[in-house]
Amino acid sequence: MGRSPCCEKAHTNKGAWTKEEDERLIDYIRVHGEGCWRSLPKAAGLLRCGKSCRLRWINYLRPDLKRGNFTDEEDELIIKLHSLLGNKWSVIAGRLPGRTDNEIKNYWNTHVKRKLISRGIDPQTHRPLNEKTTTATTTTTGTTTGAAKPTANRVTQLNFENASPQSISEIKLLKSNIDFKCSKNFNSSFNPRKPESVEETNCSSSGMTTDEEQHQHHHHQEERKSSHENKEINLELTIGLAPIRSELTPTSSSNLADAESKLQQQAPYQILEKVVTRGVCTCCQLGSQRSELCSNCQNSNGFYRYY
DNA sequence: AACGAATCCAACCGCGCATGG
DNA sequence: GCCATGCGCGGTTGGATTCGT
16 A cells, blocks of 8 residues: 655665765766666665655755845745745746745745735735635635644635625636646646646647637536535635636737737736736746747747747 | 744655656 | 556755844
8 A cells, every 4th residue: 555665764864964975966966967866876875765865956956056045036026926826836946046946935934924924915815914805714724934734735725605605706707717727738837847848738739738628628627516616615726827828829929919918807816917018928937947938939029928 | 141932944754746567 | 547656846844043031
């Protein structure tokens, strides 16, 4: 039952890394490159599990890491991206060169949360703390800095038992603007550590389901959920743009103006305005760690494709 | 100076996804 | 289609450090 352990724990070191271990790991990766983390420790002569090596490299040893305090610009960017993406630290990290998901996550929990609260903004919803948009009560435990409670759920469950019909319809409307992770293609293509798939699936129409298929899929999901959602909506906050994307994948430049105006209508995610007006495709904004823009996204009229 | 509280952050853990046999 | 495996992600932990009294 269950998966086999990632390594033989009895023979691995744990805890803080020594300088010697760091050097061994750096030397090995310098020669052989990243990857094959499972076999790396043995090959490099390290008594660590592969996961541990990977983490140490990604979060601490990578040469392109930027150390030191976050700038105000980085601060604001993190807040904006979090309002868009939620706790997708790796995606957010993809937009902050030299920063790791772990670093951003820690920074968020220790600094940014507090900053937002002091501004009267709910760090989870990015709405004013005293705003009552619905009578819904979230079951996510409100965590204060450094006092994270063990909530294994990655899904925000909302209880709508006491919600008014108007609130429920508002929520449904919002929900219809949100992709409930219904498109696996989109999800996997969002992985910043797989830029090739970003380009293949996001930046070209090939390899994607058609708009019609996506609508049907979405519709079926809606039907399945509809009998339950008055009481409890499973509001998966991970990615919020697939339906928008399907509308906005422009096939001609004439569609771009429509696309832009539609994007700007997505009121709950006003941050999109900024993404759009910056004139950079979301695939490059969010997905790719490469500094240059993906060529498939560029259009002759100066716009980029949005997803 | 001493002590407890608060904070920071590197590292660990467990789960989900992708992939290949 | 099923299963095993590897990797990556997000949540959490706990030791180290800083702060306040």
